[in-house]
Structures are given as structure tokens and as C-alpha cells.
Amino acid sequence: MALHQDSIRTLPGIGPKKAELFAKLGIQTLGDLLLFFPRDYEDRTQLLPISSLEVDQPACFIASVVTNPQTHRIPKPGRKRLEYTKVTVADHTGRLNLTFFNASYTAEKLIRGETYCFYGTLTGDYLGYAMTNPLFEPLDAAGSVTRCIMPIYPLTAGLSNKQVFTAVQAALARCAITETLPEDVLQAYDLCDAATALREIHLPSGAEALEAARKRLVFEEFYIFSAALATVRAKRTVFSSVPMQTSDMADFYRSLPFTLTNAQTRAINDILTDFRSGKPMSRLVQGDVGCGKTMVAAAAAYCAAKNGRQTAFMAPTEILARQHFDRLAPMFAAWKIPCILLTGSMTAAQKKNIRQKIANGEYALVIGTHALLTETTVFSDLGLVIADEQHRFGVAQRAALLAKGERPHLLIMSATPIPRTLALILYGDLDVSVIDELPPGRQPVETFLVDERYRARLNGFIRKQAQEGHQTFIVCPAIEEGEIESLKAAEQWAQTLKSTVFPNLRVALLHGKMKGAEKEAVMEAFAKREYDILVSTTVIEVGVDVPNATLMVVENADRFGLSQLHQLRGRIGRGDAKSYCILVSEHPSAETRARLKALCATSDGFRIAEEDLKLRGPGDFFGSRQSGLPVFHIGNLAQDLNVLKQAQQAAAETIQRGALPEALQASVDALLQNGEFRMN
Ligand code: ADP
Ligand code: MG
Secondary structure: OHHHHOEHHHOOOOOHHHHHHHHHOOOOEHHHHHOOOOOEEEEOOOEOOHHHOOEOOOEEEEEEEOOOOEEEEEOOOOOOOEEEEEEEEEEOOEEEEEEEEOOHHHHOOOOOOOEEEEEEOEEEEOOEEEEEOOEEEEHHHOOOOOOOEEEEOOOOOOOOHHHHHHHHHHHHHHOOOOOOOOHHHHHHOOOOOHHHHHHHHHOOOOHHHHHHHHHHHHHHHHHHHHHHHHHHHHHHHHOOOOOOOOOOOHHHHHOOOOOOOHHHHHHHHHHHHHHHHOOOOEEEEEEOOOOOHHHHHHHHHHHHHHOOOEEEEEEOOHHHHHHHHHHHHHHHHHOOOOEEEEOOOOOHHHHHHHHHHHHOOOOOEEEEEHHHHOOOOOOOOEEEEEEEOOOOOOHHHHHHHHHOOOOOEEEEEEOOOOOHHHHHHHHOOOEEEEEOOOOOOOOOOEEEEEOHHHHHHHHHHHHHHHHOOOEEEEEOOEOOOOOOOOOOEHHHHHHHHHHHHOOOOOEEEEOOOOOHHHHHHHHHHHHOOOOOEEEEOHHHOOOOOOOOEEEEEEOOHHHOOHHHHHHHHOOOOOOOOOOEEEEEOOOOOHHHHHHHHHHHHOOOHHHHHHHHHHHHOHHHOOOOOOOOOOOOOOOOOOOOHHHHHHHHHHHHHHHHHOOOOHHHHHHHHHHHHOHHHOOO
């Protein structure tokens, strides 16, 4: 093991300068080098006769040199001279002219009459074929640059692939690689040992061996990750909190304007059970947009208040925080539970005053953004933290929250339906309640996919909604024109609509670069029906509730992930009137078309999520803006979900049987401590 900690400077040929370049790639020790995995491979195993070489298809061939290499030099004033070497090679199927540019030193090593293995790409057409700068080596060179699967490493300027490759091979030769996974796990999941895996990942002996090596390394990474999640989960259960009384809920239920759905009631009961348990709760309430999560949160806050404990209710944006406040404040006022909004855009004096009162325990419910949890906000008795729309909120942050002196109960609410496999990763440390039911009477939103030919009718439709007193959201992928060519930009589009298309309608603009107070003012005015149309970027994606809006138009819909579009669609269909979502996409590819059509055909968020995962992979899962998923070193959530499942199972089994092996425990601890456990 000690060797792994040795500096790469101990390798031949790596001095301070090179070491600096390696450091740029995050490599300082031999161990770092071993874990610096190739980003790709070049398969140079295909060996063809010359006559079978194909243009633009790199391949190996064995041939003899039939001419003496001839080097020509073309002087170029003021510049490095151009130099090329020509040589002809042949096998029993044909001849081929090779040209080496600025490589006379290399090319002149070719000796007439000798046979070599070459690797290169054929160019040319029926008038003549040729090859430039092929790699070659003597036949007895045991395939170190030809007839092999060549690893391709991520590089930095000044460092070549060959240099990295050589260093890695030297490190492999120097280090004794000990096994980290338990023997029975290797057996049960048919994994190769650590030494083989590292050797094969850096210089595969064949495609199958490479696959086995990769599987083993991916497995180990997922295994450690799963063990870390399990550790967080286990830690939680060693802490205790004062059990809460949950019998005093009658007033809450009595004053609701509607009957809760069964799913809402179930979620509330899960929470109340946690409250009584004497252990800090860590619960995720997951449910599609519009299923009524806010009321579940209100029930939890109500119960906490009845027990004399404070609640911090965090929303991801100021708009949402304000909306929650506007909706909840009257209810809590009726219950005589003091409630306050605290946002970043308030004046310093206002904030100071409110914080003072929070510290004195004058407010039982504090609604705001994540900024609520910075040190400057001190609670007198924080019993519950509610995080709405949490997919921007990672395991490490959750763990940090739990460590906050009082160990408050934690309730996280997510409107993003997540395929079960991904949920295990994102929420493996949480208990989960699913709200799989919408309040009665909701009409499904009708969704259509259209192109520019439909523009005039679409405009007419928007006008009609306005005439009927309803409102329209128009979502654009960009804020300003020119960010990405050919994308509708909210600013210019709003201007065009206002001045030429809908001069008689009231058009508002909302985007992420606007100040918090500005955004709020626009949103509020829109909610109060002061505008007919809101042109916006995806800032309206999360949670905004304007029941009078009945039309959602998404421009360049192909730019968005399905789950994101589903979220956008969730902004409408919240009132009694029939609602429509129009996806505008010009010339979508067949695949994109199929994707968008799938969205038109279903309103089931979980099915859409599964589809999205299948089609775009988890990297894009939440749209590029907020991936929320952990970054793995070698594991790839899109292609390795099966390995993930196995690793998760294995980690659970190992932990159930007792402690992790020491080396693994060290890796788990390291993961928990450093930022890599961050999820966004
Ligand atoms: P989300 O789960 O997306 O956060 P909200 O909590 O914003 O959903 O609820 C969406 C709308 O449905 C709100 O206007 C809310 O008042 C209403 N609502 C919630 N629960 C019910 C219910 N049981 N019956 C009828 N309407 C409900
Ligand atoms: Mg919500």
C-alpha cells in the first residue's frame, strides 16, 4: 500500500515540470495514477491485408518495406521548414505508399526488406490510395502500439497520451495491488480481482477482459457510494429527539378548504409517526406536480407548532417562498400560529428585525429560501426543516442539516418523479412517502406537438384564451438573443409579441437574470391577472401556482428534457378550466419527435421519468441546469444501472453482516468527508 502514496516524481522521466502537468489532472501519487482511468479506447486489434483496408477506417496491417525511405525538405522562409518522408510497403495483396510529415527521424527507422506491423488510416480514392503518419513497430514488439486496445486518457496541454500511458504502466509495475472487496462479494457477483481490473482497464488484453475490468471498478465505486449512504442512514438512528405529541390535529383537519386525498393523509400519517418516534425524521415526500404537497408540509408545521417547536420552510426561489407564504399565512393566522416570510431581497433592517424575532421564538413558522439556514438566522427552538422542490439539495447538505445542534426533523418535498433506481441514489439515506394521487376533479392537460406552420393558429389560440379571461405562459429556452443561435429568446420574443403580434394584450417578461424583487413583482402581477401572457425562461418551472393560467407554450421544446417539460406543463391545469400545453419544435429529429410525442401521450410523471432516463440518461435527467445527481468517477448511471443495483445489494448485505473491511471503511469515510459526496 505504501507505494501508492509515493509521489509520481519517483517514476523515471517525471521531473518537477511534468509533475506539475500531472497535478493539473489531479495526479500526485502513484495511487492517483492507477485510478486515472482512460476516457476511451482505440481498438487497434483489427489486422487486415492491404487490399482490404478501407478509406477512413483505422486498422492494422503487416507489410514489408520495399523502397528506401526518401526524405524531402522544402525550405520555407521565415517558417519551420516542411519535411516529408516517402516509403512504399507491400504485402501479398498489394502495395501502399506511406508519407510521414515532419517525422524523418521516425520514418528512417524503416529498413528496406524488413517486415513491420503498421496502424493507420487509409485516404484517397480510385485514383490512388495512400496513408500518412501511420504508427508502426517491429513484429516482435508484442503489440505495444499496434494490435492492441489503446487507452485514451484525458489530457492537459503539454502532456501526451503516450506520456500518461507510460507513467501509468510504470506505476502498475511498481505498486502491489491489494484486494479491497470482500472475497464473498467477488464470488457472488462474479467480479475480477483488483489487480486484474487495474491492469486490464489501462491496457486491455481484449474487449471481454476490458468489460470485466470496468464492471469490477464500477461496482466498487457504487459499492462505496452505497455504503456511504447506508452510513448516513445508520448515523441518523443513533440520535434521538424529544418525541412530539401528535394527537392535537383536529383543528388542522377541520379548517381545510377541501378533503385531503388518501395519499395526502397517508403521507401526513407517516410524518406524524416519525414525530412520535423520538428519532429525527428524514423523510422525502415525492409526488407529481399538483398532488398537494404544500398541505402535507402545512400539517407537519402545524404539528410542530402545537408542540412549541419552530419550523423553517425553505423554497428554492423567492417567488416560491412568497407564494407559499401567501397561501399559508392566512391559515396559520386563523390557528393563531405566528408565521413570517424572510427573503434575501428584504432590506437589511427588515431582515435584522425579523431575525431578532425568530431568535426570540416569536415566529413558529418561518418561510424563506435556503438562505434561511445560514448561520445568521438563529432559531430559538428549531424542530422541523421543510425543503420544497429539493432536487438541488444533496446528501452532504442533508447530513449537515441533521448535524445542526438541535437535530431537527427533516421533511423534503420533491415534485420530480424519479425512476426507482435513481431514487435509491438520490434518496438512499431517506425514508420515502409517495403521493400517487391527484385531488379529484382535475382535468388532464391536453398536449400537442406543433411546428412553425401552426404559428398563426397558435397566436389565435392565445388570443382566444385571453378573451375568455385566461392566461398563457410562453417559455423560451434562452434569455437574450444570440446565446445560442436559432433559439427563441425571452427578451426579444416578449418584445415582438408586445409590439407586433398581440398589441392589444398585456405581455410580461420574467427571467432568471432579473432581481428577486423584480421577479416577484412580475409574478405577483401575473397571478393577479394584470397580464394575459407571461413570457419566461424556465424560472417558472418550479412550483409556481396560477390556477387561472390555461395555456403553456414551450418554444424550442426539443431543448428541454421530458421531465422538465412535464414540470412546465404542471404549471397549468390547476384550476377548473380545460388546459392545453403546446410544444413548438421546428424540424425535430425522429428521435426527438418520438420523445415529445411520448409526453403528449401520457401525464404520468413516473412513466415520463423512466422514458427520460432511457432516452437521455441521468446526466440530462433534470435538464442541464440542475442535474442534482452525483458525479461518478468511472460509473455511468445511464449504462451501469444494473451494476448499481448489485452493488447496492452487496453493500447492504455486507453492512448487515457486520463492519466493512478496513480499506473500504476508509474509502467510505473519505467520501463522506470530501466534497465528492456533494450532489449538485
Ligand atoms: P404540489 O404538490 O405541486 O406542491 P400544491 O400543494 O401546490 O401542489 O397543490 C396544488 C393545488 O391543489 C393547490 O391549489 C392546492 O390548494 C390544491 N389542493 C391540494 N390538495 C387538495 C385536495 N385534497 N383537494 C383539492 N385541492 C387540493
Ligand atoms: Mg409545490
